[in-house]
Structure formats: C-alpha cells, structure tokens
Amino acid sequence: MRDRRLRKELFLDGVTPALEGRIVEVTGWVEEQRDLGSLVFQVLRDSRGSAQVVYDKSRIGDAVDEVRTTTLQSYVYVRGEVVRGRSRKFPVEIRASEYEVLGPVRRQLPLDPSGGVPAGLDVRLDNRPLDLRNPRTSAIFSIRAKFLRAAREYLRSSGFIEVNTPKIIGSAAEGGADLFDLEYFGRKAYLAQSPQLYKEQLTMSLERVFEIAFYYRAEKFNTQRHLNEFTSVDVEAAMFDKRDAMDLLEGLVAEAGGAAIDESRREFEALGRDPPRAERPFPVITYVQALESLRAKGLNLAFGEDLGGDAVRLLAEEHEGYYFIVDWPLDAKPFYIQPGGNGLSESFDLMFGQLELASGGERIHERGLLEERLRAKGLDPEGFKDHLKFYEWGMPPHSGWGFGADRYLMVITGVNNIRETVLYPRDPTRLTP
Amino acid sequence: MRDRRLRKELFLDGVTPALEGRIVEVTGWVEEQRDLGSLVFQVLRDSRGSAQVVYDKSRIGDAVDEVRTTTLQSYVYVRGEVVRGRSRKFPVEIRASEYEVLGPVRRQLPLDPSGGVPAGLDVRLDNRPLDLRNPRTSAIFSIRAKFLRAAREYLRSSGFIEVNTPKIIGSAAEGGADLFDLEYFGRKAYLAQSPQLYKEQLTMSLERVFEIAFYYRAEKFNTQRHLNEFTSVDVEAAMFDKRDAMDLLEGLVAEAGGAAIDESRREFEALGRDPPRAERPFPVITYVQALESLRAKGLNLAFGEDLGGDAVRLLAEEHEGYYFIVDWPLDAKPFYIQPGGNGLSESFDLMFGQLELASGGERIHERGLLEERLRAKGLDPEGFKDHLKFYEWGMPPHSGWGFGADRYLMVITGVNNIRETVLYPRDPTRLTP
Numbered sequence: 001m002r003d004r005r006l007r008k009e010l011f012l013d014g015v016t017p018a019l020e021g022r023i024v025e026v027t028g029w030v031e032e033q034r035d036l037g038s039l040v041f042q043v044l045r046d047s048r049g050s051a052q053v054v055y056d057k058s059r060i061g062d063a064v065d066e067v068r069t070t071t072l073q074s075y076v077y078v079r080g081e082v083v084r085g086r087s088r089k090f091p092v093e094i095r096a097s098e099y100e101v102l103g104p105v106r107r108q109l110p111l112d113p114s115g116g117v118p119a120g121l122d123v124r125l126d127n128r129p130l131d132l133r134n135p136r137t138s139a140i141f142s143i144r145a146k147f148l149r150a151a152r153e154y155l156r157s158s159g160f161i162e163v164n165t166p167k168i169i170g171s172a173a174e175g176g177a178d179l180f181d182l183e184y185f186g187r188k189a190y191l192a193q194s195p196q197l198y199k200e201q202l203t204m205s206l207e208r209v210f211e212i213a214f215y216y217r218a219e220k221f222n223t224q225r226h227l228n229e230f231t232s233v234d235v236e237a238a239m240f241d242k243r244d245a246m247d248l249l250e251g252l253v254a255e256a257g258g259a260a261i262d263e264s265r266r267e268f269e270a271l272g273r274d275p276p277r278a279e280r281p282f283p284v285i286t287y288v289q290a291l292e293s294l295r296a297k298g299l300n301l302a303f304g305e306d307l308g309g310d311a312v313r314l315l316a317e318e319h320e321g322y323y324f325i326v327d328w329p330l331d332a333k334p335f336y337i338q339p340g341g342n343g344l345s346e347s348f349d350l351m352f353g354q355l356e357l358a359s360g361g362e363r364i365h366e367r368g369l370l371e372e373r374l375r376a377k378g379l380d381p382e383g384f385k386d387h388l389k390f391y392e393w394g395m396p397p398h399s400g401w402g403f404g405a406d407r408y409l410m411v412i413t414g415v416n417n418i419r420e421t422v423l424y425p426r427d428p429t430r431l432t433p
Numbered sequence: 434m435r436d437r438r439l440r441k442e443l444f445l446d447g448v449t450p451a452l453e454g455r456i457v458e459v460t461g462w463v464e465e466q467r468d469l470g471s472l473v474f475q476v477l478r479d480s481r482g483s484a485q486v487v488y489d490k491s492r493i494g495d496a497v498d499e500v501r502t503t504t505l506q507s508y509v510y511v512r513g514e515v516v517r518g519r520s521r522k523f524p525v526e527i528r529a530s531e532y533e534v535l536g537p538v539r540r541q542l543p544l545d546p547s548g549g550v551p552a553g554l555d556v557r558l559d560n561r562p563l564d565l566r567n568p569r570t571s572a573i574f575s576i577r578a579k580f581l582r583a584a585r586e587y588l589r590s591s592g593f594i595e596v597n598t599p600k601i602i603g604s605a606a607e608g609g610a611d612l613f614d615l616e617y618f619g620r621k622a623y624l625a626q627s628p629q630l631y632k633e634q635l636t637m638s639l640e641r642v643f644e645i646a647f648y649y650r651a652e653k654f655n656t657q658r659h660l661n662e663f664t665s666v667d668v669e670a671a672m673f674d675k676r677d678a679m680d681l682l683e684g685l686v687a688e689a690g691g692a693a694i695d696e697s698r699r700e701f702e703a704l705g706r707d708p709p710r711a712e713r714p715f716p717v718i719t720y721v722q723a724l725e726s727l728r729a730k731g732l733n734l735a736f737g738e739d740l741g742g743d744a745v746r747l748l749a750e751e752h753e754g755y756y757f758i759v760d761w762p763l764d765a766k767p768f769y770i771q772p773g774g775n776g777l778s779e780s781f782d783l784m785f786g787q788l789e790l791a792s793g794g795e796r797i798h799e800r801g802l803l804e805e806r807l808r809a810k811g812l813d814p815e816g817f818k819d820h821l822k823f824y825e826w827g828m829p830p831h832s833g834w835g836f837g838a839d840r841y842l843m844v845i846t847g848v849n850n851i852r853e854t855v856l857y858p859r860d861p862t863r864l865t866p
Contacts (some may be wrong), residue, residue, distance in 0.1 A: 007680075008640070008672035011592075027672050029637075029827050047594075047640040075637065075671075075829040082601070103637070103798060103828040118511040129823055132638035141639070145595045157446075161480075162578045166857045167600070167647055168613075168624075168662055170865035179864075180601075182615035182624070185653070185861045191601075197550070198857065203464075204508065204536070205546075205565035207441070207480040213646075214600055220618070229601055238508075239441035247440075343720050365536060386866050388561055388573070394462050396508040424599045424631065428618045433604035433819050 013049025017092050019082040024094065026051065027077050027102065029133060030070055031114055040067045044076065045133065048419045052085060052093040052180055053078050060180040073113060109213060120419060126433060128423055139267035139281035140413050147260035147412075148405065150234050158248060160208040160235060165198035167191055167213070171383065178218045180228075180311040194402055197387045199236035200336065200363055203398040206392060206429060209239040212405070215225070220428050223419045225355065226355035227406060229426040236400035241348045242338075242362045246284075246324060247397035249350055249358055252403060253322060253425060254278040275412040276321055290315060290398075296418070303343070304329045309354075312313035316353040325349045338362040349404070352411045360401025367391035438728060446482030450525050452515040452519060457527065459484065460510050460535065462566060463503055464547055465748065468499045473500050477509065483528040484512050485518065496532045505565070508536035530812035541816065544666065555849060559866060561856055573846050573854060580693035580845075581645060584666050591681060593641040594670060598631035600646070601622055604816065613661075624649035627835055630820045632669035633796055634824035636831040637823060641673040645838070653861050657850045658788060660839060662859040669833030673777045675771075675795045678832035679717075682783055683793055686755060687711040687837060694845060708845040709754055709785075716756040720777070723748060723758055736776070739763045742787075749786040758782045768806040771795040783836070785844045793834025800824035 010024055026044035040055040057064045079098035085091050110126070111119035113133035124131040126408065132138045152162065168191050169378065172179050193210050202209045211234045219226060261268070261275050268275055283310040285293070290300055290311070297314050301307070307315070307325070315325075330337070330345040338346040338361065347361030364370045365389055371381040379386060409421035419425040426431060443457055449741050449827070461479035473488040503509065512531035518524050522590065543559070544552035546566035548659045557564040565571045585595065602625050613624040628644050635642045645666045652659065693702070694708050701708055716789040718726070724734055730747045733742070740748070740758070748758075761777040763770070771779040771794065781792030797803045800821055814821060842854035852858040857866060 006672070007674070007677040008670075018678075027829065047488060047638065073827045075827040102830055104825075105827045106800075106825040107822070111824060118471060126819075127822075129634040129637050130826055132635070133568050138638060142594065142598075143814055147484055148595065149585070152585075156582070156731075161575065162581065163574065163856055164647065164664060165841070166662055166859055168649070168864070180615055180617070184613070185651075185865050187864055189864055201562040205480065212595065216601070218618075231598055237441075241440070244440040249598055277725070367539075370677045386559075389540070390561075392537075392539040393563055394508040394538045394544060396460065397535055423596055423635075426599055427702065431601070431617050431620055431622055 004241075011048040012044060012046045012051040015049070015051040015082060015092060015094065020078055020084065020339055022082050023079065023097075024078045025077070026094065028072050029075050029113075030097055033070070033072060034069075035068055040064060042076075044072075044078070045135075052087070052090040053080065053096050053097065054083075054093055060096050060099060065168045066101065067096075067099055067119075070101055071105040071192065073109060073130075074101050074105045076101050077281045083158065083165045085257055088188075090137070103245050106195065119233055121419060125430065128433070135270040137311065137420075139264075139270040140409065140415065141423065142267045143260060143264045143407075143413055146263050146411055147257060147409065148231075148233075148419070150256035150259040151212065151252060151405070152210075154252060154259075154422060155210045155233075155235060157210070159211040160237070160249070161206055163195075163199070163202060163206065164213070165195040165202075165210050165211060167194070167216070170182065180216050180218045180380060184374050193217050195231065195234050195335075196336065196402075197384075199400060200398060201387065201390050203238040204235050204395050206394070208235075209237075210235045222428050225407060225410070227418055227422060227425055227427060229422075230418075231405040231422070233403040233405050234400070236363075236398055238398045240399040241397070242326070242348065242399055243362050245362070246348055249360065250278075250322075251284055252262035252358075253282075253350075253408070254280050257408070257412065268321055275414070278322055281323075282350070283319060284326055285319075285323065287325055288327070293318070301343070305333055312351070312354040312356075315351070319351065322350065322352050322357075325351060328375060329354050331376075333361065335379060336363050336370065337373075337378045338364050339369075339373075346399075348401075349376055350401075353410075355407055355411065355412070356404075358401050358403040360399065362397075362399045365391065365395045365397045442686065444481040445477060445484040447478045448482070448484040448515060448525060448527065451519075451523055453517065454480065456512065456530075457515055458510070458512045459527065462508050462546075463504050464505070466503070466623040468501055473497060475500065475503075475509075478512070478568075479570070485520070485523040486513065486529050486677075487526055488529050490533065493494075493529050493532060499534065500529075500532055501800075503534055504538040505669055506540065506542060507534050509534050531818070546789045554852060558852060558863065561866070563791065565575050570791065570853075572697075572703040573842065573848065574856065575700045576693060576846055577838075579691060579696050579852060581666075582785050583689035583696075583722060583767045584645065584685060585643075587692075588666075588668060591641070591684070592769070593643040593670070594639055596628075596632070596635060596642045597646070597683075598625070598628040598644060599633075599783055600649070604835075613649050613651045620689075626650050626704060627637055628667050629767075629769065629835075630817075632667055633831060634730045634805050634820065634823050636669050636671040637801050637826070640829070641668075642670075643668045655861050656693045656841060658843070660851055662855075662857060663851075664838040664855070665781060666836040666838050667833070669796075669831055670832045671829035673832040674830070675759070675781065675832055678793050678795070678834055679759075680783055682793065682834055682836065683711075683715055683755075685715050686715075686783075686790075686841070687713050691840070697827040706847045708757060708847070711755055715783070716752060718748075718756065718758055718759045720758055720762065721760070725728065737764055739765055744789040745784070745789075748784075752784065753786055755783065755785050755790075758784060764809075766794065768812060769803065770806075771797050772802075772806075779832075781834075785841075788840055788844065790838075790840050790844070791834050791836040793832065795832045796831075797826045798824065798830045798858075
C-alpha cells in the first residue's frame, strides 16, 4: 500500500464530474454503508463534503471484506477511479481499488454524528470533536471563523491595529467584582475581564487599537447567554466620539457580519437558516425613551434602574432586530464613562431583540474627573495610580466598545444556547473537557 | 471652537503636497517646539507620521501663548491651511488658525518618547503606552500585527480553520509540570500551556485546525527568551506526515513572514534593520548528526541528552539562519509523538541560530500505543481517558506544531529581549502593569 502518507490534497467536495476518469486518493469517515452482496457502497464525509465509494470484489479483491466489517464513523483511506454516479445525489462516485482503515471505531459512539438520532447538548459538548462531524455543528464553527476573520479585516481597514494585552493581571482593574484569581509566583493575580484600561492607555500612542480574545468573569450565572470564558471584540479609538464609536459598531455588524454571512451560504444551508440582515442605520432609543415606552406597556421603572429581563422582553416587541439604547444613567455605567449631563452618560448598548451584544461609549480623558468618578463608585483612586498617570501625560479624547462575539454568533446562527457557539465552553458546572 | 469632536480622518502621514491650499484638522502629540518670537514651530507626531505646524500671532492671535506654554508630548488639535514648507524634512507644513490642547502633559515624563534620551527596558515596560510614541517601539508592534495577520491568512489559504480552545482547563493536560492553577467554582483548574490535546482531537472532524493565542507556563526562568504568557501559533492537520508539517512550517516563515516583512518597509527603516530572509528549503540535520557535529567541536553529549545552551551555540556557528533539527530521541519528546525506531521519534524543532522557534512532529493516532507511551512517561492513562476515547472513535493520522510568535518577532525585529515583542509582558517578577 502507500509507503508514505501523502499530504491530503483532495477533499471530498472536490470529487466532481471534472475528475471523471481520474485516479484519486481520498480520506474521510464512513457516514453510511450499504452491502448489496456483490457490491458495497459507502458514503464518506470529510471536513468539506461527502462522496460515494463503490467497492466491487472483482476490482478490490478480499479487501471488500475489510470494507464490510468497517464500523460507521471510522476514518478511512480510499484510492480509486472517479466514474459516473448512479444516484442524483452523487453525479460521480469513486470505484475503489485500494482501501485502508486508518482510524477504526472500536467502541460504541456516545452520539450519532450524522445527526439522525438527536443528542442532548451535554453529550455533544462532552464529545465535541465527534459532534463536529455533524454538518450543522461544523457550520456554526465555520461561520464563527469567517466572522472573526471579517471582523479583523473590517477593523484593520478602518485604521485599527490589533494588539494583545495580558490576560493575567496584577490588580482587579475595573472594580474587582467576579474575578478569577490565581497565585502568580507568590503574588495574587487575576484573569482579565476585559482589556479596558490597557486599550484606553494605548490610544495615547497607537490611537486606534482592537483586540479579539477570551476574557473571564467568575459570575455564577448559568443562563443560556452567559459563559465564564467568552470572546470579546474590543476597540478603542483616539478622536472618536460616541457617534463615531456607534458608527464603527454598526459597521462591524453590517459589513463584517454581512461579509461573513455572504461567504457562508453552504453553512446556512446546513443550518436551514436565513440569517437576519443588518440594515444601517440601526434604530436608536434613549434610556429615558425606553422607560417611557415601558411605562406605556405597564412596566414602571424608576430612573436609574437597569433594564432587566422583563424590560428587554417588552422592548424587543417593538425592536426585533438590531437597535441601540443610548444615554444610560451615569450611575449605571462604569467609572470611565463620560458624564453627559442630567445624570446621564455618553454611553450606548447594542441590542438584538432581547439580547445585549455590545456596550460602549465615550471615555473620560481628564484625570481629575476620572478620580471623581472612581470615588463616586466607591473605588480608591490610589489603586488605579498606575493607570491614572497616563491621564496627565497627553491622553487624547477617546471612545470604544466591547462586543460579545459568542452572542452575535447566537443571533446569526439561530442557536438559543451560547454554549453552541464555543467549541469547549466554560460555565459554573462545566470545566471539562 | 469645535462643537463636536470629529472622527479623526486625516493622519499626519497624509499631510502631503497634494493637500496644499486645503484647510485641514489634525491631532497628535507635540514632539518638538521652537519659539522664534514672532513664529512658533511645532513638530506633531501621531500613530502614522509627523508634520510641522507654524503658529503666527497675526493669524492665530493670543492662542499663540497657549502654544508657547504647551508641554512636549501633550496631545493637541490643530486646524489650519496646508502651505509650502520651509524645510527639506517637511515639504508642506500647516499654518495654524485654531489650536487646542486636548490632553496636556502636567507632570514630568518618566521617559523621553522621542528616543533622544534612551530609557531602560523596565522603565519602558512600566510606561508602555508612552514608550509606544517612539517610532522604533511602535514599529515592532506594527510588524507583530502584520505577521500575525499574515500567519492567519497563510494558514487559512492552506485549508486550515481557526479555532478557539479553552485557556481554563480542568486537568494538567500534558503532564502537569509548571502550570498555573486557580480555583474554578470550588474546583481546581489550570491555565492551558498549549492547545495540544484539543487540537489533536479536532483533526477527527475539522481535519485542519489552527489557533493563535496566549498560553501559560509557570516556569521560573527569567531569561531573555522566556515569557510566562506567550503567543503560540499552533496547527494540527489530519493526513499530514512529518514532512508535510515541516513544509507548512517553512511556508509560515517564508511566505507569511516574508509577506509581513514586505509590508513593513517603513517599520524596518524605523528600526534601522534589514530583516533576515528565509530561503526554502531550510537545512535539515538529524539529532544524531548534531551530536556528531558537536563531538567534532569538542562537546561530547550522550544519546538522549537535550541540546542545551552550549550545544546550540556551537550548532549556530554552522547554521546562522533557519534550520531544522529532526528525529529527536523518543524519550526527549512528549508522550504523543510518534516513535520512529532506534529510540528516535518523528519529530522536529525549527531553529534560528541558537533560538528554538517551533517544535512539532507526527502524532500517535492509535490508543494502544498512546497508552504505552503515557506509561513510559510515568503518566497514568486513566487521567487521560476523556482524551483517549477519541482514539477509538475514528482518529486520523495527524501531525502538527507549535510556533513561538514572540521569539520569531525577536528574529525579524532584531531585539535581543523577548519582552520587547510583547506590549505588557509577564515574567516571574513582572505582573504589572
């Protein structure tokens, strides 16, 4: 047989009528097998497509018995000729002359990767690599990769440079709630919950920065939309005001998201989904308008209260797609958000229906005001002195946001549990695999 | 003055003769200032370039006094007309009609960002955002961003999908030495030292995966080439053998690295450096040949010993650029590396002179052999059962590698301390900022 495993050159989506008459080598896992006595048929699948293989004893000899006894989902190698197919589904098929089981299935599988028998989410997550043999599952991760790529390109073409800020940090940067801590060579350290302070600092020289990374919140939430290790697309820009930051965010969804959707026709077909399109400009309502609208629907919230589950459910009745809620109460926002007058702030959230996708705003860039806001939040400016120093060293006005990539993937792929959008999700009960 | 801060549209590298006669708005930090009495000159710099501004009292009025008292490195706004310049360095300059100090420098700076007075590395790292105003420093991070982008594009165009595997993991995956641990909702967890087991598992369905992320090693090394939070470019591919994996790695350096170098002419000029070019194919020596070559130079190492500092210094005398050392002793490599016979393994390291850049090889894909190798390494297969199960569920043959991006950046930028290649590096003594 082969004396050297060749680099795989032909994927199964490449087995097309153009190859008729050619000898090819393919690999993949056995998705279906039908034994018709004189002939055995296999449908093989790989990461890109599927193909039918025909085994005829007159051609392949006793190896046909090895084919017959191959368990479904084994990973196999086939060499053969591409010939006209017998079914509408496969216009060509491979008439095998060599066969080898490279990775046999020796035990009962915990789930049916072809999706014929649905499996529970926990079983799927415990066996994610196998779950990914289901084209619906792998479609989600293909879309994820395409979106993150498009996001990087969109931000780069908007003049931003990608940076990498530390995930192990020495102080509880934004106020310290819900941080994971660890021992770092005898000192206490934390996992970063966002790159907030770093990205703001960097605007003083790099001006426009972005980062796409995992961040950590030790929240005990166990909902359909929270993860303890989540992916955030973060930006910060010198000489951007609130409206500039909102424009950039709209563009991320409309342009980068739109490009990813356009490039994922096959994936959305596998998901049986027509993803929601983003039409610019997105509707904008103020926090105060949201309160009024809720009051008209019978929900009375006092100024300053957060818009919880009931509130966003009611708002989503009017706003099905993407919309901004702007000008939140100052006290509801972190210390670094620019005050806007009347107890409001220069801030915004991006929503999709009930789901909060992003949060951002204009930042304070004056040390005095920043210290005042820290104190108003009950934080000690002394704990932030290594950050505050930059605000006396030539800090430009700046704005930015953080965008929850996993939640956005829920929106476009249509899954209702955020765990479906992450390969190996982390929640309060799930630390493995 | 301006009633709204506009999104910055014009960067200082865009102030060219093409704009002569136009009114422009620019921002940046004050790099130089010369007061000639009737005229004040400023050189402004921003993240992309520099420009000269002229302030004439007859035009700008009393604001000229504000210009005079502006401290160097303050971040300022200027509106003015682009006119023919007075110096060779600036063919055009801006004749200012409006001026505003947006971010004043109010305290003595800890370093001179223009680089006129050299600062120690610790001072620079403690004040990285300011250090990045030095074009030499920012050049390194521009090259870094360009290389990581080119790496992603190279791997994508080679048929790989980018994945994100967890950084908080439930077990000490590769044997447990030197891991950071943390408490995860009452359980012990670790920070991932590599995506090794995850990326291998994923070859059974996604076939070709890559990940670019921070990883963690709790090693107490405090050398010029180790970090505790480092960036690795990791790949794993079904149906790749050792040579395929080496080809891909050569391509990463030659093609992606080459593209990044080609796109960074201005950056390498700022660094005053002609980066080393990678010529394919890279020289290949076996571990046994390396031992012989060392013996000829008077260094006797027994078979099985690692090639330490003295050894690689001697090898680097013959191999100045990129080269592979292949077929390492099996016992010197991790449990998942494919045995090669005669106590050797199907493995390789990529070196640049004395510096190890990458390590990889063919992996075991049979459960029995993998268990045997775990035991030979003193590890208990029971601790790996959630990983081993996939090796009976249709695992393809696969190969891969991990590539140290920070070290590669040392090679091309010519810095001799890896801390220069990371914005906020982490080492045993450095946890902040």
